[in-house]
Amino acid sequence: xxxxxxxxxxxxxxxxxxxxxxxxxxxxxxxxxxxxxxxxxxxxxxxxxxxxxxxxxxxxxxxxxxxxxxxxxxxxxxxxxxxxxxxxxxxxxxxxxxxxxxxxxxxxxxxxxxxxxxxxxxxxxxxxxxxxxxxxxxxxxxxxxxxxxxxxxxxxxxxxxxxxxxxxx
Amino acid sequence: xxxxxxxxxxxxxxxxxxxxxxxxxxxxxxxxxxxxxxxxxxxxxxxxxxxxxxxxxxxxxxxxxxxxxxxxxxxxxxxxxxxxxxxxxxxxxxxxxxxxxxxxxxxxxxxxxxxxxxxxxxxxxxxxxxxxxxxxxxxxxxxxxxxxx
Numbered sequence: 001x002x003x004x005x006x007x008x009x010x011x012x013x014x015x016x017x018x019x020x021x022x023x024x025x026x027x028x029x030x031x032x033x034x035x036x037x038x039x040x041x042x043x044x045x046x047x048x049x050x051x052x053x054x055x056x057x058x059x060x061x062x063x064x065x066x067x068x069x070x071x072x073x074x075x076x077x078x079x080x081x082x083x084x085x086x087x088x089x090x091x092x093x094x095x096x097x098x099x100x101x102x103x104x105x106x107x108x109x110x111x112x113x114x115x116x117x118x119x120x121x122x123x124x125x126x127x128x129x130x131x132x133x134x135x136x137x138x139x140x141x142x143x144x145x146x147x148x149x150x151x152x153x154x155x156x157x158x159x160x161x162x163x164x165x166x167x168x169x
Numbered sequence: 170x171x172x173x174x175x176x177x178x179x180x181x182x183x184x185x186x187x188x189x190x191x192x193x194x195x196x197x198x199x200x201x202x203x204x205x206x207x208x209x210x211x212x213x214x215x216x217x218x219x220x221x222x223x224x225x226x227x228x229x230x231x232x233x234x235x236x237x238x239x240x241x242x243x244x245x246x247x248x249x250x251x252x253x254x255x256x257x258x259x260x261x262x263x264x265x266x267x268x269x270x271x272x273x274x275x276x277x278x279x280x281x282x283x284x285x286x287x288x289x290x291x292x293x294x295x296x297x298x299x300x301x302x303x304x305x306x307x308x309x310x311x312x313x314x315x316x317x318x
Contacts, residue, residue: 056190
């Protein structure tokens with residue numbers, strides 16, 4: 001029995017990057033905030049690229065609590081959405097080149113979202129990673145951690161619950 | 170030293186209208202005073218979070234709630250002008266109608282020496298069915314306590 005040759009690495013990367021790009025490109029608010037995503041395998045790191053408009057307290061200055069909350073919620077939804085598409089894309093059931101805002105599956109909907117502000121956000125880039133702690137057919141619970149200079153020194157964290165889209169359409 | 174309530178409202182208004190992120194979201198202060206604030210935000214296609222429905226992203230609603238909560242704290246008679254969010258929980262009741270302005274009302278319902286407790290509600294044009302509710306805790310700098318804002 002002959003084994004199938006492994007897929008070329010460029011093909012794998014392109015498939016995953018296109019899936020991520022289709023998701024990110026479908027949500028205008030991600031562009032408004034200036035959030036981008038780094039991907040290593042299925043691990044996503046969200047980057048809030050600093051811009052003066054993200055400031056909430058010009059005297060300190062510090063990032064706006066609402067900009068931080070938005071960043072964390074965007075990170076949580078992207079983590080869930082990318083996970084949701086992963087198997088279908090990897091197993092060839094969904095072609096990432098045909099993913100448009102109209103053909104994408106519906107995104108998870110936020111039920112509730114709680115943000116802890118641990119330190120003031122400095123006027124520079126911020127990073128966040130989300131962990132799906134529980135994922136059922138209908139509900140998901142996600143935790144998000146955000147930091148700036150040091151990974152172990154979080155400036156914000158959040159927990160949210162999400163309603164997953166039904167798989168039948 | 171106490172600040173006159175009208176001066177306090179004026180200071181809070183100036184402070185809120187100078188916040189860059191609130192300006193980027195085109196927030197408008199509608200009412201402020203005595204621990205209550207009302208702030209509204211127009212629908213904009215840049216704020217959409219749902220690619221198919223034109224529904225505003227929850228994060229933008231959070232930003233409105235956070236700003237409104239902070240404004241409510243700043244306008245409280247016993248608080249100084251500065252505050253920061255300790256935590257904020259938002260419950261999303263339903264999607265806001267595309268194209269409609271969202272208005273939030275926040276009330277600082279209890280104040281201790283260090284903490285302000287706030288609840289808030291947001292609506293679109295349908296005032297009978299809230300879009301979201303929020304509860305939060307904010308830091309307090311007390312008037313007359315000699316601290317800095």
